[in-house]
Amino acid sequence: MPYLAILLLLLGGCARATLWDLDLDAEYDRAVTWIAAHEEGERMLMKRPVVFTTSQKEMQRISKAGPGRRIAAVYSRWVHALAFATDFDPSNVKDRGIAIHEVVHALNRRRPNLGACARSREVEPYRLQGLYYEERGTTMLREMGLTPVAVKELTTC
Numbered sequence: 429m430p431y432l433a434i435l436l437l438l439l440g441g442c443a444r445a446t447l448w449d450l451d452l453d454a455e456y457d458r459a460v461t462w463i464a465a466h467e468e469g470e471r472m473l474m475k476r477p478v479v480f481t482t483s484q485k486e487m488q489r490i491s492k493a494g495p496g497r498r499i500a501a502v503y504s505r506w507v508h509a510l511a512f513a514t515d516f517d518p519s520n521v522k523d524r525g526i527a528i529h530e531v532v533h534a535l536n537r538r539r540p541n542l543g544a545c546a547r548s549r550e551v552e553p554y555r556l557q558g559l560y561y562e563e564r565g566t567t568m569l570r571e572m573g574l575t576p577v578a579v580k581e582l583t584t585c
């Protein structure tokens with residue numbers, strides 16, 4: 429088989445985002461730029477989180493989601509680290525919206541008074557994730573299976 433055919437075969441097999449072609453820094457910067465353009469007021473500049481990729485199994489462990497639920501990205505406030513799944517797909521609107529949500533969490537890390545309970549930390553991430561989907565002609569319901577009532581429940585103390 430000619431080398432070119434082998435190369436094309438290999439490239440075709442890697443068309444989806446993989447550990448090798450997912451540029452984590454670019455992914456983080458893209459989310460921060462979008463968030464900055466959709467917010468009012470100044471935001472405290474945060475030290476960049478540690479950004480890394482890991483397996484779906486590890487993602488489920490970190491997010492405490494348990495097996496069966498695919499986790500595209502997750503932020504851990506305790507260690508200021510943002511994990512992308514190795515199967516995170518940068519061409520997928522749902523995954524991108526989840527990255528926006530998690531990056532908002534990272535940017536909010538140092539904001540002490542976000543509300544009365546842990547759920548109030550979810551208000552901004554869900555609002556901006558929903559806005560991101562709306563701009564792309566889709567909804568939180570279509571991408572995440574969350575109705576407006578469900579989102580309200582997740583964000584109300």
Ligand SMILES: [Zn+2]
Nearest residue numbers: 529533550553
């Ligand atoms: Zn969240």
